[in-house]
Amino acid sequence: MTDIPVADLGGGVELPMVGFGTWQLSGRQAYESVRYALQAGYRHIDTATMYRNEYEVSRALRDSGLDRGEVFITTKLPPGKAGQERKTLAASLRALGTRYVDLWLVHWPPPARAIAPVWREFLALRDEGLARTVGVSNYSIAQIDTLIKATGAAPAVNQIPWSPAQYDEAVLEESRERGVTLEGYSPLKSTDLGHPVLTGIAEKHGVTPAQVVLRWHLEHGIAVIPKSERPARIAANFDVLSFSLTPDEVARIDRLSRR
Numbered sequence: 604m605t606d607i608p609v610a611d612l613g614g615g616v617e618l619p620m621v622g623f624g625t626w627q628l629s630g631r632q633a634y635e636s637v638r639y640a641l642q643a644g645y646r647h648i649d650t651a652t653m654y655r656n657e658y659e660v661s662r663a664l665r666d667s668g669l670d671r672g673e674v675f676i677t678t679k680l681p682p683g684k685a686g687q688e689r690k691t692l693a694a695s696l697r698a699l700g701t702r703y704v705d706l707w708l709v710h711w712p713p714p715a716r717a718i719a720p721v722w723r724e725f726l727a728l729r730d731e732g733l734a735r736t737v738g739v740s741n742y743s744i745a746q747i748d749t750l751i752k753a754t755g756a757a758p759a760v761n762q763i764p765w766s767p768a769q770y771d772e773a774v775l776e777e778s779r780e781r782g783v784t785l786e787g788y789s790p791l792k793s794t795d796l797g798h799p800v801l802t803g804i805a806e807k808h809g810v811t812p813a814q815v816v817l818r819w820h821l822e823h824g825i826a827v828i829p830k831s832e833r834p835a836r837i838a839a840n841f842d843v844l845s846f847s848l849t850p851d852e853v854a855r856i857d858r859l860s861r862r
C-alpha cells in the first residue's frame with residue numbers, strides 16, 4: 604500500500620492527509636463504513652460529538668484489529684458546549700473507548716467573548732494529554748489571530764469548507780504563515796463533478812473527476828476527508844496516491860474558483 608502523505612502538526616503529531624469523513628453516518632451504516640474505510644487503508648477518521656457516531660467509530664476500530672496508535676482520530680466540541688470543554692471531551696473519550704484523541708477541534712467559533720477562554724481550555728486539556736493536538740473549524744483568519752494574540756498558540760489545524768469552487772489563495776497563504784494546516788471539508792459535495800476541466804484531466808490520468816478533486820487538495824498541501832457510505836467510492840476516494848497533477852492542471856482547477 605502506498606504511504607499516506609502526512610502533515611507535521613508539531614510535537615511529533617502527524618496528520619494523514621487523506622481521512623474518512625463520517626458526518627451523516629449513523630448506527631450500523633457508520634460502523635460498516637468506518638470498518639470498510641479502515642480495511643481500504645484509511646488511517647484517519649473524522650468524527651464529532653454532533654455526529655453521534657463516536658461509539659460506532661470505536662467499535663469499528665476495535666473490530667478492525669488495528670492498534671489505537673495506528674489510527675488518527677479527530678473529534679469536535681459542539682457549538683453549544685463552550686464552557687463545558689472538560690466534560691464534553693470526557694464524554695467523547697468514553698464513547699470512542701480511548702484515553703486520548705489525536706486532534707480535538709472547536710467545531711464552530713463560539714461567541715466573541717468565549718473565543719479565547721475556550722481556546723485556553725483546549726490548550727490545557729491538550730497539555731494534560733487528553734488530546735495530542737488541538738485546532739479549530741470554520742474560523743476566519745481574524746478569529747485565528749484572536750487566539751494567537753490571547754495565548755501565543757496557533758491552532759494546529761483549521762477545518763473549513765474547501766473545493767475548487769471555494770479555492771482561496773489568500774486563506775491558504777495566511778494559514779501557512781501562521782503555521783495552521785488546512786483541512787478541507789465537503790470536497791465533493793461542493794463540486795460540479797461534470798465540469799469539463801475536471802472530466803478532461805480525469806480522462807488524461809485514467810481516474811474519476813472525484814479523484815482529481817481529492818488529489819488537487821493534496822497538491823496544495825490541504826488535508827481532505829471525503830465521506831461515502833458506498834464501499835466502491837470509499838476505496839476510490841482513498842486511491843489518490845498513485846497519480847499526481849501537473850502544475851498546469853492544478854492552476855486550471857484553481858481557476859474554477861468562484862471567489
Ligand SMILES: NC(=O)c1ccc[n+]([C@@H]2O[C@H](COP(=O)([O-])OP(=O)(O)OC[C@H]3O[C@@H](n4cnc5c(N)ncnc54)[C@H](OP(=O)(O)O)[C@@H]3O)[C@@H](O)[C@H]2O)c1
Nearest residue numbers: 624625626649740788789790791792813829830831832836
Ligand atoms: N467541521 C465542519 O463543520 C464540517 C462540516 C461538514 C463536513 N465535515 C466533515 O467533512 C467530511 C466530508 O464532508 P461532507 O460529508 O459534507 O461532503 P463530501 O465528502 O464532499 O461529500 C459526500 C457526498 O458525496 C458523495 N460521494 C462520496 N464519494 C463520491 C465519489 N467518489 N463520487 C461521487 N460522489 C461521491 C457521497 O455520497 P455516498 O455516501 O452515497 O457515496 C455524499 O453524498 C464530513 O463527513 C465530516 O467528517 C465537517
